[in-house]
Amino acid sequence: MDRIKTIETRDLCASVTTGGCGECQTSCQSAKTSCVANQPCENNEQ
Amino acid sequence: MVHQYKLDGYNIVLDTCSGSVHLVDEVAYDIIALYPDHTPDEICRRILADYPDRPDVTEEEVRACIGDVAALEKDRKLFTPDTYAPMAADYKNHSNVIKALCLHVAHTCNLSCSYCFASQGKYQGERALMSFEVGKQALDFLVAHSGARRNLEVDFFGGEPLMNWQVVKDLVAYARSLESIHNKNFRFTLTTNGVLLDDEVIDFCNREMHNVVLSLDGRKEVHDRFRKDYAGNGSYDAIVPKFQHFVERRGDKSYYIRGTFTHHNTDFVNDILHMADLGFTELSMEPVVCSPEDPCALTQEDLPILFQQYETLAREMLRRQREGRPFTFYHYILDLKHGPCIYKRISGCGSGTEYMAVTPWGELFPCHQFVGDPKYSLGNIWDGVTNTAIQDEFRSCNAYARPECADCWARLYCSGGCAANSYHASGSIRGIYPYGCELFKKRMECAIMLQVAQSQDAQA
Numbered sequence: 001m002d003r004i005k006t007i008e009t010r011d012l013c014a015s016v017t018t019g020g021c022g023e024c025q026t027s028c029q030s031a032k033t034s035c036v037a038n039q040p041c042e043n044n045e046q
Numbered sequence: 047m048v049h050q051y052k053l054d055g056y057n058i059v060l061d062t063c064s065g066s067v068h069l070v071d072e073v074a075y076d077i078i079a080l081y082p083d084h085t086p087d088e089i090c091r092r093i094l095a096d097y098p099d100r101p102d103v104t105e106e107e108v109r110a111c112i113g114d115v116a117a118l119e120k121d122r123k124l125f126t127p128d129t130y131a132p133m134a135a136d137y138k139n140h141s142n143v144i145k146a147l148c149l150h151v152a153h154t155c156n157l158s159c160s161y162c163f164a165s166q167g168k169y170q171g172e173r174a175l176m177s178f179e180v181g182k183q184a185l186d187f188l189v190a191h192s193g194a195r196r197n198l199e200v201d202f203f204g205g206e207p208l209m210n211w212q213v214v215k216d217l218v219a220y221a222r223s224l225e226s227i228h229n230k231n232f233r234f235t236l237t238t239n240g241v242l243l244d245d246e247v248i249d250f251c252n253r254e255m256h257n258v259v260l261s262l263d264g265r266k267e268v269h270d271r272f273r274k275d276y277a278g279n280g281s282y283d284a285i286v287p288k289f290q291h292f293v294e295r296r297g298d299k300s301y302y303i304r305g306t307f308t309h310h311n312t313d314f315v316n317d318i319l320h321m322a323d324l325g326f327t328e329l330s331m332e333p334v335v336c337s338p339e340d341p342c343a344l345t346q347e348d349l350p351i352l353f354q355q356y357e358t359l360a361r362e363m364l365r366r367q368r369e370g371r372p373f374t375f376y377h378y379i380l381d382l383k384h385g386p387c388i389y390k391r392i393s394g395c396g397s398g399t400e401y402m403a404v405t406p407w408g409e410l411f412p413c414h415q416f417v418g419d420p421k422y423s424l425g426n427i428w429d430g431v432t433n434t435a436i437q438d439e440f441r442s443c444n445a446y447a448r449p450e451c452a453d454c455w456a457r458l459y460c461s462g463g464c465a466a467n468s469y470h471a472s473g474s475i476r477g478i479y480p481y482g483c484e485l486f487k488k489r490m491e492c493a494i495m496l497q498v499a500q501s502q503d504a505q506a
Contacts, residue, residue: 003074003111004059006123007501009382012065012391012458013122016133019387023197025233026146026396036395037459037490038379041386042197 010041048125049455050079053495054361060494062455063130066123067382069498073103077111082125086112130458134392134444141400144191146199147184148403148414151176151213155206156241157281159272161308161342163335167205169418174406175210180427181217184404187427189228201235203403203414208242218254235259237304239273240285240292248292257300260289264305264317264331271310272342290325301328302376308334308342312351315359322366322373330376333485335415335467344481353488360492364499378493391445391458397465398424398440412440415466440465443475450478456487 023042047062057075059068070078073093080089090108097103118124153174155167167173185200192198200221202214214236221232233256240260251258262285263269270280293301303326307314314331321329333352336343344352359375366372395401398412405417408427416422425432443465451457463482471479 003071004114004118005069006118007067007069007382007498009065009067010385010387011122012063012388013126015387015389016130020389021387022141022143022145022195022389024386024390025197025199026401036386036390036461037493038377039386039390040381041384041390 047128047453047455048078048082050075051491053357053491054499056495056498058491058494058498059124060455061124061126062458063126063128064122064124065382065385065458066118066126067494067498068118068124069502073097073100073108074111074115077108078115078124081112081115130388130392131446133389134446135442142191143193143195144188144400144402145195145197146201146396146401147188148201148203148401149176149181149184149217150204150403150405150414150417151181151202151207151217152205152210153406154209155204155239156209156275157206157239157273158276159274161272161306161334161336161340163415164205164417169405171418176213176404176406178213178216178220180404180406180408181213182220183408184427185217185221185224187430189224189230191430192230196229197231197233199233199235201237203237206239206241207236208238208247211242211247215250218250233257237261239281240288241275241281243285243288243292248295251292252296252299255299257302258292258296259302259304259330260285260292262286262289262303262305262321262326263307264311264314265320268311268317269305272306272308286324293326302330303328304330304332304376306332306334309344309348310342312344312348313355314352315355315362318359318375319362327373328376329373333482335470337470346481349481349484352485356485356488356492360496364496367500368503377489378496380490380493380497382494382497388458391461394443394445394447394461395464398437398443412436413466415464416469439475447476448478454483454487456483456490459490460486 024039049060049062051058057070057072059070059078076093077089080092089112090105093108094105115124153168158166188198207214218234224230225232234254235257236251236255237259263273266282269282273281275281303321305317311317318329318331333344334342363375401413403411403414403417404427410424410426411417411422412424422436423433424436431437443462445457445461447462451462465475467479467482468477469475
């Protein structure tokens with residue numbers, strides 16, 4: 001019986017090697033008082 | 047670290063360090079809760095005792111589920127150990143790139159909102175407008191310190207930036223002239239109260255501004271309570287038609303209708319839905335930033351009401367999405383598949399290091415919320431950062447900087463939170479703002495629940 005459904009997510013462990021390009025926006029450049037998870041990643045090769 | 051919670055009929059298990067999200071039934075939910083501290087035999091006994099009347103809960107079934115949990119642990123999708131702490135300080139110490147500036151083009155405002163964190167745009171100082179020469183130097187400073195980074199962000203902020211509109215336009219033109227020379231791409235944001243919006247401003251913004259943030263607090267009586275002009279008149283009737291016109295002309299370019307909620311409208315979901323009913327679809331609503339003594343400050347008694355409101359908002363968003371009339375709430379934007387990498391998640395918001403605010407006089411501060419506090423002056427756009435001790439303090443802010451965060455499941459979502467909020471709440475940017483933490487965690491639970499619900503809808 002399938003009691004656990006895993007939702008597809010970015011593997012943070014793998015992003016140790018694929019991440020870190022730094023092209024993403026700083027958090028406060030978004031919509032200024034209570035800002036990282038809401039930010040998009042801008043590395044299209046992730 | 048694993049975080050488990052139940053919301054709106056969904057049993058959700060979040061594996062903090064891998065980012066994995068699992069939707070489970072109640073039996074698996076209980077098994078996962080027991081798994082770290084109990085043997086398989088103990089788990090079996092407990093589960094069989096807890097579900098005596100369930101024909102589907104047999105020893106064979108329970109052991110199979112324990113096996114599934116063990117397999118997920120082996121695949122680093124459950125109970126993933128935290129190995130990121132040593133990377134947190136290291137990553138920021140190796141980066142000296144500045145990638146964003148908040149240009150305070152106007153330390154003045156044509157509204158007199160009593161809850162304004164910037165003291166009606168003056169930031170505890172004199173009224174002032176940024177000259178083109180100061181703005182030009184700020185852009186040169188940004189390019190010179192941006193390293194190999196191509197995308198540069200510039201936010202026109204105030205006060206009310208439209209009170210210095212010609213300088214805004216001239217600075218955009220100057221920045222565009224730098225792009226091909228330095229292989230840069232400027233992305234501009236404008237934050238406005240809307241009073242001075244006209245077709246010329248709208249057309250320019252729709253051509254040049256990557257994003258616009260339009261200040262509206264929601265229902266007329268809520269908005270007009272604080273957002274008045276100097277004669278004491280509310281601004282709702284004047285700005286709402288302008289915002290509607292602006293957004294209609296904006297096409298598919300980014301915008302946010304951005305409101306503030308206070309102790310006086312803890313039913314803020316009604317304000318968000320009012321925005322949606324006005325035809326706006328990209329919405330943001332933030333808790334007020336003010337001293338605890340202020341009558342509009344949120345209280346401990348408000349907290350359970352706000353939790354309910356965030357849950358109500360998530361349900362309403364889901365309902366409207368299923369009806370084909372969706373809207374976006376900034377804090378519920380969560381891209382589970384392509385969201386931020388681990389470096390972004392551990393290194394904090396970037397204030398004081400890769401993001402700074404520039405006053406009309408060219409002084410540098412870690413972010414807009416520190417402007418006007420002389421202790422936090424970093425330097426200026428001609429000499430650069432001269433107060434390296436303050437910058438080092440900000441560089442040390444990350445998801446692992448605060449002992450209070452060590453056991454928090456949400457630290458890779460907030461990255462340690464807002465330094466300004468921490469400073470105002472605790473007197474130190476390395477402190478925490480517990481009230482903000484509680485709101486943030488509730489928002490993340492709702493945001494993840496929405497993602498789970500949408501993934502189930504897509505499969506149905």
